[in-house]
Amino acid sequence: MVKASQGLRHRTRKLLKKSVRERGAIPKLSLVMQEYKVGDKVHIVPNPAIHEALPHRRYIGKTGTVVGKRGRAYLVELLVGSKKKVIITVPEHLRPVQGGS
Numbered sequence: 001m002v003k004a005s006q007g008l009r010h011r012t013r014k015l016l017k018k019s020v021r022e023r024g025a026i027p028k029l030s031l032v033m034q035e036y037k038v039g040d041k042v043h044i045v046p047n048p049a050i051h052e053a054l055p056h057r058r059y060i061g062k063t064g065t066v067v068g069k070r071g072r073a074y075l076v077e078l079l080v081g082s083k084k085k086v087i088i089t090v091p092e093h094l095r096p097v098q099g100g101s
Helices: none
Strands: 041-044 063-070 073-080 083-089 094-096
Antiparallel strands (some): 041 063, 041 094, 073 083
């Protein structure tokens, strides 16, 4: 018996699925063109149609702080349990926090 693969997208069928009305490759351009400054709070909401810098499933739905920029991607620091993690992702997978700084 062969052990099932435990790859990066293991058990993500529901997490990485768009609703029927959101289907398609291009997200809202206003979200893609959004510029974030260091210190801005962002939610991690992945767009499954864009595979570039797609965050790991453990970070989906988390809120973090932008701590830098690398190319067109952003460095986002967030807490997972009691540890600080820094992930690198593109603006297609980020949403600004309403009322945040």
